Amino acid sequence: MKVSSKRRFVVLAVFGVIxxxxxxxxxxxxxxxxxxxxxxxxxxxxxxTQYPARGLVFDRNGKLLVYNKTAYDLLITPREVTKFDTTLFCNLLDISIEDLDVGIKKATKYSPYKPSILIKQISPERFAVLKEQLYKFQGFRTQSRTLREYSTTAAAHALGYVGEVSNRDIKKDKYYKSGDYIGVSGIEKTYEKQLRGVKGVKKNLVDVHNRLQGSYRDGKEDIPAQIGKNITSTLDLDLQLYAEQLFQNKKGSVVAIEPATGEVLAIVSAPTYDPGLLVGRVRGKNYSKLLADTLKPLFNRSLQAKYPPGSTFKPMNVLIGLQEHAINTNSRFTCSGKDSRPIRCTHNHVTPTNVVQAIRESCNAFLWNTFRAIINNSKTSAEGFNAWHDYVASFGVGQNISSDFSNGLKGDLPTEADYNKIYGKGHWNALTVRSLAIGQGELGVTPLQMANYGAILANRGYYFKPHIIKEIENDTISQSFKIKHEVQIDKKYFEPVIEGMSQTVHNTNLVYTSKIPKIEMCGKTGTVENNHGSDHSVFVAFAPRENPEIAIFVYVENGVWGSRYAAPMASLMVERYLTDSISTRRKYIEKRMIDANLLNPIQPK
Amino acid sequence: MAKRNNIWANIDWITILLFMLLVFMGWLNIYAAAYNEEFQSIFDTSQRYGKQLIWIGAAFVFAFTILIIDTNFYVFFSYILYGILIFLLILVLFVGKEINGARSWFTIGSFGFQPSEFMKFATALVLARYMSTFGFKIHKLKSLGIIAAIIFTPVIFILLQNDTGSALVYFAFVLVLYREGLSGIVLFVGSLIAILFVLALVISPLTLYTVLTGVTLLVFLIFSTKLVQFGRVFAAYLISTTLFFVLNLFVEKEYSFADILVAGSILGSVVILLISLQKRLRNYSIISLVFLGSIMFTLSVDYGFENFLESHHQARINELLGIESDLLGAGYNVNQSKIAIGSGGIWGKGYLKGTQTKFDFVPEQSTDFIFCTVGEEWGFAGTSVVIALFLFLLMRLIWLAERQRSGFSRIYGYSVAVILFFHFMVNIGMTIGLMPVIGIPLPFFSYGGSSLWSFTILLFIFIRLDASRFDQF
Structure with a gap:
């Protein structure tokens, strides 16, 4: 025990040393x-937090479409607030005392110690006045944010808009904090990651009175914000503006594509709206107003409207017939005009017609015979129909081809199963589904898909997915834009069809309204039956005939005839794009188109 | 003999005074840490200082109850208490609530109870009871086995709760065992392992092995009676290292100089060990064996560190040893804590005037990092007073333990002292960056009912035992 009891000193020493x-x-x-x-x-x-400026958006010629303006948020740290002159405060910020009370209570509930936003998006003019008085208000400070500003009112749907992040966004991506902005639609949404940049952090030292004392460790730990990348879109601002002007007081859509690349030159959904309405503090109010509008300006027709293509679909059926050897270039079918069965032909023309004439005259009898031959080319109607279906699908119909558009739809392309469900297996044939011959019936195609179809005709058999981005600064665009998609039609079958489309513009009444001087445009009109008002006016075209530079699809709701509005409007846009102006003797057509008001669904025949 | 039976006359009032002082100072600092202009009433039970006041009141009740219970109670019920608490430790694994990653709390409404805190005094009681049995010999294998079982059973369950800090406390018992006769070699080997562990992680292998070899040669020199003998030892290492160096020239893969030195040292040590065993040179055998063991241990540390420790423990140890400094991650607490303490200066910023602490820069302000508030508001003057008070209490406890007649009371007294000491060392060491961030409370200071009560019970059972030190049992 003696030894052990001496060990107390070792233990005490350990205590002492520590x-x-x-x-x-x-x-x-x-x-x-x-x-x-x-x-x-x-x-x-x-x-x-250092908020980066969002990337700018340019058109294909380098014209500025979207840029930023500065606005200021006022932040409050409730614990640091001392008594202040609320009347002066409210006057400076143009808010009511009640709003201020509610705001302060909300911020205190969030955290008495952490700053939270009290008032959003104060304009630079108001901020300038506020800044001089801010020293009177303890516990308040400002931070600068950037808001979107638009150089014109054009392309609202394509550009999209920016809004505050939702709780879902925050959950999905930890980058976002409450109060951050995010692209909600259009280019702003699809290219959010590139446009937004990366937020930074600046660490400051402040004293107990919240006065800035300088940066922490000389800014060694600051993370600078990275500015968003600038984006060059494929849009041609001039063409876009012109298309929107032509479409004033009308409903419908225009999509124009450069066939050689799939680049979208213009994309209009009418009626459109001023993108500036969805920026800043007024966004919520304007958004509800637009949402309530019966003309549905927020509805993006060019990507989401499922229109029956009508007669514009006829070249495709003829191409399929030729490829399937159901008909050949020498085939002729008799047309009995209004007495034609099972589909009447409303057009007065020569008979019998060959391929070129049939397309020129939009002969329903020829198309019915072609369609029947395609369906009956196989052992059963179903097999024949499936062959037809696959050809049509290869044109992108019923497929999602909207590569970098945020909300494109697939549209409707009926399948064998659909018809089996309606009529019963084995209980339907070419006659039952005859509307498909003339582009009616169960077909639903978006304007984007129809313009792409125009590009396929222009290219004689292939397309690149239509896209809206040409270049991203210091970045690459998706490789998928460069993949060539071939349709299942041999190139040689296109010539007679294109000849027919050229004659449509030059050898019918269209020559008076839609022939462009010195440029050979090939097109096909369509008049889509409408039970709720006047028929719709449709036109698909490309120009020039050799080495086409533009393919275009125009859909004018309640436009009565394909030749009345859609074709002349398309011709004007093509002329404007290819020659930068409208020839003097066509000015009166331009005026008539711009002035037409088709908002009333019933129009005189 | 009346004096002997009156426990109030024999109570050590100095210890009680120290206890009261620490509890009171703790509460003052909790008030400062949670101080909030909106809730200024000290009795506001929605605030931590208000709650702590309730805990303190209850602690006094516990203390009083303990003092009036007969000492035999603690001796006879020690095993039962131990059993109940082990049961609760297991139960908490299934029905406990997870707080800060450790599943160690029972919660009933807003009231929390942490069984691992109370396990400490039960373990101390059982250890004292077992080691004070008649004819107990510490160096018998069976005794060591039972002691290990008593100490490590709670450790295993506490580790299962993922509460490493509370588990580490039990290693403090080694000092008690040392006092009761455990060989000093255990303490020596323990310290050697701790030092080598840190060195293996901090300094480069080459430096470490050079230093190790140098120290070993020095020890050989001290224990050599003739210079010739040392010359032979030196030659053995030199030759074996050179051998590996030359060998390395002929192999395709190039080994680093540290590797060569290790290989040479191992070969040299083995040779010396074999020769000294043959010639019965006891000192030489031991030195070469220790050297060999040290090298093997350091080699395994790096491997073990990478493969067995969890990443947040790695981060905390790395941070402490200054290997990696991540000021926003594991290093954040310590850095902020040091800023708070360091900014206190000599006299502090004054009571309730701390800014680092007010703006919630230091996390766990009123619990594990309560010492920051002392440092910031009371300065060096305050911190040295607190440290002096703790040291005084610890020394007083050792002095009291040594005056006991019964082994039971002495062993229990030592246990109380070393448990308090371990908390004191790790908690304050952590706040000033000398220890890894292991979340254990500062006795009597930190906010929390469970910890305050368990330390009160731990201490007052000893005060009660001490008060009846003249009784026979």
């Missing part, structure tokens, strides 16, 4: 070491 080490360390830390004295004058650290 105590001594602590005293020495604390003396060094608290008395000698000046590093921690830098913070000794009541300095505290404050992190400020």
């Amino acid at each position: 105590g001594l080490i602590f005293i020495i360390s604390l003396f060094r830390l608290q008395v000698l070491d000046p590093t921690y004295k830098q913070y000794a004058t009541n300095n505290v650290l404050r992190e400020v």
Whole structure:
């Protein structure tokens, strides 16, 4: 026991040594070491988020479409607020005392210590006045944010808009914090990651009175914000503006594509709206107003409207017939005009017609015979129909071809199963589904898909997915835009069809309204039956005939005849795009188109 | 003999005074840490200082109850208490609530109860009871086995709760065992392992092995009676290292100089060990064996560190040893804590005037990092007073333990002292960056009912035992 009891000194020594080490360390830390004295004058650290400016958007010729303007948020840290002149405060910010009370209560509930946004998006003019008075208000500070600004009112649907992140967005991506902005639709949504940049953090030292004392560790730990990448879109601002002007007081859609690349030159959904309405503090109010509008300006017809294509679909059926050897270039079918069965032909023309004439005259009898031959080319109607279906699908109909558009739809292309369900297996044939011959019936095609179809005709058999982005600064665009999609039609079958489309423009009444001087445009009109008002006016075209530079699809709701509005409007847009102007003797057509008001669904025949 | 039976006359009032002082100072600092202009009433039970006041009141009731219970109670019920608490430790694994990653709390409404805190005094009681049995010999294999079982059973369950900090406390018992006769070699080997562990992680292998070899040669020199003998030892290492160096020239893969030095040291040590065993040179055998063991241990540390420790423990140890400094991650707490303490200066910023602490820069402000508030608001003057008070209490406890007649009381007294000491060392060491961030409370200071009560019970059972030190049992 004697030995053991001496060991108490070892234990006591251990205690003593640790105590001594602590005293020495604390003396060094608290008395000698000046590093921690830098913070000794009541300095505290404050992190400020640095918001990057969003990337700019340009048109294909480098014209600015979307840029940024600065706005300021006013933040409140409730614990730091001392008594202040609320009347002056409310006057400076143009808010009511009640709003202020509610705002302060909300912020306190969130956190008494952390700053939260009290008032959003104060304009630079108001901010300038506020800044001089801000020293009177303890516990308030400002941070700058950028808002979108648009150089014109054009392309609202394509550009999309920016809004505050939802709780879903925050959950999905940890980058976002409450109050951040995110692209909600259009290019802003699809290219959000590239446009938004990366937020940064600046660490400041402030004293207890919230006065800035300088940056923490000379900014060594600051993370600078990275500005968003600029984007060059494929849109041609001039053509886009012109198309929107032509479409004023009308409903419908235009999509124009450069056939050689799939680049979208113009995309209009009418009626459209001013994208500036969905920016800043007025966004919520304007959004509900637009949502309530019976003309549905927020509905993006060019990507989401499922229109029956009508007669514009006829070239495709003829191509399929030729490829399937159901008909050949010498085939002729008799037309009995209004007495034609099972589909009447309303067009007065020569008979019998060959391929070129049939397309020129839009002969329903020829198309019915062609369609029947395609369906009956196989052992059963179903097999024949499936062959037809696969050809049509290869044109992108019923497929999602909207590569970098945020909300494109697939449209409707009926399948064998659909008809089996309606009529019963084996209980339907070419006659039952005859409407498909003339582009009616169960077909639903979006304007984007129809313009792409125009590009396929222009290219004689292939397309690149239509897309809206040409270049991203310091980045690459998707490789999928460069993949060539071939349709299942041999190139040689296109010539007679294209000849027919050329004659449509030059050898019918269209020559008076839609022939462009010195440019050979090939097109096909369509008049889509409508039970709720006047028929719709449709036109698909490309120009020039050799080495086409533009393919276009125009859909004018309640436009009565394909030749009345859609074709002349398309011809004007093509002329404007290819020659930068409208020839003098066509000015009166331009005026008639712009002035036409088709918002009433019933139009005189 | 009346004096002997009156426990109030024999109570050590100095210890009780120290206890009261620490509890009171703790509460003052909790008030400062949670101080909030909106809730200024000290009795506001929605605030931590209000709640702590309730815990303190209850602690006094516990203390009083303990003092009036007969000492035999603690001796006879020690095993039962131990059993009940082990049961609760297991139960908490299934029905406990997870707080800060550790599943160690029972919660009933807003009230929390942490069985691992109370396990400490039960373990101390059982250890004292077992080691004070008649004819107990510490170096018998069976005794060591039972002691290990008593100490490590709670450790295993606490580790299962993922509460490493509370589990580490039990290693403090080694000091008690040392006092009761455990060989000093255990303490020596323990310290050697701890030092090598840190060195293996901090300094480069080459430096480490050079230093190790140098120290070993020095020890050989000290224990050599003739210089010739030392010359032979030196030659053995030199030759074996050179051998590997030359060998390396002929192999395709190039080994680093550290590797060659390790290989040479191992070969040299083995040779010396074999020769000294043959010639019965006891000192030389031991030195070469220790050297060999040290090298093997350091080699395995790097491997073990990478493969067995969880990433947040790695981060905390790395941070402490200054290997990686991540000021926003594991290093954040310590850095902010040091800023708070360091900014206190000599006299502090004054009570309730701390800014680092007010703006919630230091996490766990009123619990594990309560010492920051002392450092910031009371300065070096305050921190040295607190450390002096703790040291005084610890020394007082050792002095009290040594005056006991019964082994039971002495062993229990030592247990109380070393448990308090371990908390004191790790908690304050952590706040000033000398220890890894292991979340254990500062006795009597930190906010929390469970910890305050368990330390009160731990201490007052000893005060009660001490008060009846003249009784026979």
